Amino acid sequence: MERKIPELEEYLKCLRSELKLEAGLAEEICLEINESLYDKFNEFLIKGYGINYSISNTIEAFEDPKKLAGMFNHVHRGQYRAEKAIGLLFEKKAVLAAAIATLLMAFII
DSSP states (O other): OOOOOHHHHHHHHHHHHHOOSOHHHHHHHHHHHHHHHHHHHHHHHHTTOOHHHHHHHHHHHSOOHHHHHHHHHHHHHHHHHHHHHHHHHHHSOHHHHHHHHHHHHHHHO
């Protein structure tokens, strides 16, 4: 079992607290970030750097956890809105559907 690094765990805790997503999606993101953090940490160790250097440079290599969570939150909100608009496409008349599709494309581009 891998040893837990308090500073990396604190980063993950902060990220988790800032994610405003459904629990399953937030946990999936945290697991991926956890793996990436520890991979980066191990890369520094393999290169011969000390533990303190590896910890600080691993954290420095990642975005601020609040900023990173904000990016995930923003992307998810955009996906939710797109899914909602697409749902309307199938429920409404063709003219309304075309108008919504045009507006949606304007926001994507």
